[in-house]
Amino acid sequence: MANHTRQLNPSMNRWYQTHACRPSVAMQQLCSNTLELEDGEMLTSPEQLQFLAFLAASIGAKKAIEIGVYTGASTLAIAEVLPENGTIVACDTTDKNINVASIAWNEANVEHKIDLKIAPALITLQALIDEGEKNTFDFMYIDADKANSKNYYEFGLQLLSSGGIITIDNMFYGGQVADDSCNDENTIATRELAAFLIADDRVDYSLLPIGDGLAIARIL
Numbered sequence: 001m002a003n004h005t006r007q008l009n010p011s012m013n014r015w016y017q018t019h020a021c022r023p024s025v026a027m028q029q030l031c032s033n034t035l036e037l038e039d040g041e042m043l044t045s046p047e048q049l050q051f052l053a054f055l056a057a058s059i060g061a062k063k064a065i066e067i068g069v070y071t072g073a074s075t076l077a078i079a080e081v082l083p084e085n086g087t088i089v090a091c092d093t094t095d096k097n098i099n100v101a102s103i104a105w106n107e108a109n110v111e112h113k114i115d116l117k118i119a120p121a122l123i124t125l126q127a128l129i130d131e132g133e134k135n136t137f138d139f140m141y142i143d144a145d146k147a148n149s150k151n152y153y154e155f156g157l158q159l160l161s162s163g164g165i166i167t168i169d170n171m172f173y174g175g176q177v178a179d180d181s182c183n184d185e186n187t188i189a190t191r192e193l194a195a196f197l198i199a200d201d202r203v204d205y206s207l208l209p210i211g212d213g214l215a216i217a218r219i220l
């Protein structure tokens with residue numbers, strides 16, 4: 001939920017995005033179509049999309065999970081680096097933006113790798129466990145309802161194998177995590193999650209000031 005890195009001023013952001021990103025033609029079209037939408041701010045920033053793809057490729061990810069599809073940018077970024085027989089389970093409660101996503105997924109020829117699940121993600125994740133998919137995934141991106149990010153993370157710890165990577169967006173929550181006057185449900189949940197993650201000895205951990213703050217946990 002930040003189409004740029006918040007800590008940078010507009011000219012530095014332009015420079016950064018020019019020098020940090022190598023978007024495919026399909027990704028360029030998807031991002032420009034998304035930024036025309038009223039809620040285009042929800043788009044994951046190009047530099048973060050690039051970094052997610054870099055991370056997934058670095059570990060040779062074959063099976064991924066994404067929570068929060070929206071217009072399909074992060075789905076596309078990850079699907080583009082999965083092998084031909086790779087899969088991304090892409091979870092959202094709505095398919096109202098799927099037309100934007102589908103055009104790009106088709107253009108990039110990755111549709112066959114995407115398993116779209118339209119349902120609350122907690123239901124989809126529990127179904128994966130029930131279907132015997134524990135420890136079979138290797139990459140996860142969490143970018144949906146913030147109050148549930150910790151629940152998604154706990155599912156990720158069950159569904160991913162050792163060495164797998166869980167990434168979580170909006171760890172700065174627009175800078176509100178460091179503002180004592182902000183005490184809405186999502187800010188409090190994000191603060192609690194940040195405190196929990198830094199102390200979680202089940203994972204190696206890093207928190208990057210890219211986009212709106214990206215948590216990276218590698219399962220030990």
Ligand SMILES: C[S@@+](CC[C@H](N)C(=O)[O-])C[C@H]1O[C@@H](n2cnc3c(N)ncnc32)[C@H](O)[C@@H]1O
Binds near residue numbers: 001119
């Ligand atoms: C910030 S957008 C995702 C942006 C996307 N990752 C991208 O790369 O542009 C958040 C998405 O989470 C979805 N969402 C909200 N609550 C959800 C839930 N309980 N389960 C699954 N998806 C949910 C919303 O419908 C919305 O499409």
